[in-house]
Amino acid sequence: xxHKLFRLDIMIILLxxxxxxxxxxGVVEVSPRDLLNLSENQKNIIIESRFPRTVAIIxxxxxxxxxxxxxxxxxxxxxxxxxxxxxxxxxxxxxLLALMFFPTANLLVKLLFASALSLAGTLLFMQIIQxxxxxxxxxxxxxxxxxxxxxxxxxxxxxxxxNSVQSLSSWMQGxxxxxISGRYEVLYISIPFLIIGLLYAxxxxxxxxxxxxxxxxxxxxxxxINIGLLITAVITALVVVTVGMLPFLGLxxxxxxxxxxxxxxxxTILLTAVxxxxxxxxxxxxxxxxxxxYEISIGLMIGVVGSFIFLIMIFRxxxxxx
Amino acid sequence: xxxxxxxxxxxxxxxxxxDVSVSIAKGKVTSFIGPNGAGKSTLLSMVTRLLDQDSGxxxxxxxxxxxxxxxxxxxxxxxxxxxxxxxxxITVRELISFGRFPYSRGRLTQKDHEIxxxxxxxxxxxxxxxxYIDELSGGQRQRVYIAMTIAQDTEYIFLDExxxxxxxxxxxxxxxxxxxxxxxxxxxxxxxIHDINFASCYSDNxxxxxxxxxxxxGSKDDVIRKEILEDIYEMDINIECIYGQQICVYFxxxxxxxxDDFIEDQAQVQIRA
Numbered sequence: 001x002x003h004k005l006f007r008l009d010i011m012i013i014l015l016x017x018x019x020x021x022x023x024x025x026g027v028v029e030v031s032p033r034d035l036l037n038l039s040e041n042q043k044n045i046i047i048e049s050r051f052p053r054t055v056a057i058i059x060x061x062x063x064x065x066x067x068x069x070x071x072x073x074x075x076x077x078x079x080x081x082x083x084x085x086x087x088x089x090x091x092x093x094x095x096l097l098a099l100m101f102f103p104t105a106n107l108l109v110k111l112l113f114a115s116a117l118s119l120a121g122t123l124l125f126m127q128i129i130q131x132x133x134x135x136x137x138x139x140x141x142x143x144x145x146x147x148x149x150x151x152x153x154x155x156x157x158x159x160x161x162x163n164s165v166q167s168l169s170s171w172m173q174g175x176x177x178x179x180i181s182g183r184y185e186v187l188y189i190s191i192p193f194l195i196i197g198l199l200y201a202x203x204x205x206x207x208x209x210x211x212x213x214x215x216x217x218x219x220x221x222x223x224x225i226n227i228g229l230l231i232t233a234v235i236t237a238l239v240v241v242t243v244g245m246l247p248f249l250g251l252x253x254x255x256x257x258x259x260x261x262x263x264x265x266x267x268t269i270l271l272t273a274v275x276x277x278x279x280x281x282x283x284x285x286x287x288x289x290x291x292x293x294y295e296i297s298i299g300l301m302i303g304v305v306g307s308f309i310f311l312i313m314i315f316r317x318x319x320x321x322x
Numbered sequence: 323x324x325x326x327x328x329x330x331x332x333x334x335x336x337x338x339x340x341d342v343s344v345s346i347a348k349g350k351v352t353s354f355i356g357p358n359g360a361g362k363s364t365l366l367s368m369v370t371r372l373l374d375q376d377s378g379x380x381x382x383x384x385x386x387x388x389x390x391x392x393x394x395x396x397x398x399x400x401x402x403x404x405x406x407x408x409x410x411x412i413t414v415r416e417l418i419s420f421g422r423f424p425y426s427r428g429r430l431t432q433k434d435h436e437i438x439x440x441x442x443x444x445x446x447x448x449x450x451x452x453x454y455i456d457e458l459s460g461g462q463r464q465r466v467y468i469a470m471t472i473a474q475d476t477e478y479i480f481l482d483e484x485x486x487x488x489x490x491x492x493x494x495x496x497x498x499x500x501x502x503x504x505x506x507x508x509x510x511x512x513x514x515i516h517d518i519n520f521a522s523c524y525s526d527n528x529x530x531x532x533x534x535x536x537x538x539x540g541s542k543d544d545v546i547r548k549e550i551l552e553d554i555y556e557m558d559i560n561i562e563c564i565y566g567q568q569i570c571v572y573f574x575x576x577x578x579x580x581x582d583d584f585i586e587d588q589a590q591v592q593i594r595a
Binding site: 076201202203205206208209211212213215216217218219220258262263264266 | 367370371372391392393394395396397400401402403410411412413416420421423424427428454474
């Protein structure tokens, strides 16, 4: 019954409705009725804050979920995601190092550096999991989490030394209230990467069937894996820099879609993107309403809701294995 | 016709495959037999470019295929390996559609759909079409994989231990399908197989390997011989002709009197107790 709701058209309508709601939730009151004659202040709020925020939520939610989906397919493990593979921690370390060593450089240069480091970190993770003998579904992400924590400690140490703990913690907790026009536009860079991901959906699915399987069909396995990892590294770095870390997102959204719609990326990649955006939008709107006029940051909201869903997932899996 | 020219693979000091040269005839079923560790699967992986060889060449109708681009080769040879143990939720039809990837790169045309439909009905999988492959039994799944290679439409099909984990009924079914593919579609089938009686009953030609080398290669009647098989497997093997098939009998032929006595004694002890 539920799986009938996981249709692209229904979900896109839901996303549009939530986006409209998101435009009207906040401290400065703007109601749909005011749209025809907006005051100067309301116009500013919409253009400078509400619209950027809504767009940032859609892009970040959709692209991080797709990252998780690609990573799970390529590693053939349902528990791997930008959080559990340590990709986010590498991105954070990258941006910190960039701030330390070339603070005056253009934001794009810093981003490129952070992307490169998260790509290197993800490749390292892939190398490690190829070498370990345990291929247990839970063991693999544990390696990633440990690696990520080591990287994260290095970042904390460096930031203590350079008195930049505050900026570090702002990337730690995802937060959309800091999104205003002029501060989020780099997020648009992730759209072309998202499109490349959509175009490669078939190839990712085949690569997920294994190296021999791919080679039999004449697929360049290594290249497809590298393209997938490049996409995830760049998108993760972009989101961490602009919004901050959004834990669990890349883990739970692809898994929910997989339960209802299977594992062929051709069928699931768009749904995953839209559901990711819906989920973040919902969490953000709730975060804005619960302690109104204050806000609960999105990182915390997703952390609470996400870890709850994550636990259900683990219990489901344990049950089906037993 | 496929010609292997002095193929070798060395891991460390060990020559897993040592200077193997052998010809595989077109339009036949050729089985590779031999004990564990003889290098059969490694050889098969090298011939199908899944594994790089250390030396040697593979000629497909005179053309060196190891230098051919991988995507072109995917239209000529297909390989099914046993490692296809998947827990992905992919439907039967989606999996079979992957067979068309070398032709359409994932954007299926009308013609691709027709070929997929045809492969599904050839393997009698219509009723499973929309089921996920992880819900199928081993025999059904093997048929799905074979349907995928039919959709891949290659002249040569390699299978690495296709009967693994299958019971007799499904093993016979798979071997009959392979024979049918040779008979009706003029495919060339090359399999690695452990059960020498399946090899004997369903192959045209047999290549016997031991310690990385080819011991003998020829028609099945040339290879299924007492002295040859006893040499390869290092055990007593008797060959009987049953219903016109050469059947190898390699179980204890003579009952061991002392073992029988022991079992009887134990039974007596239990009755008394």
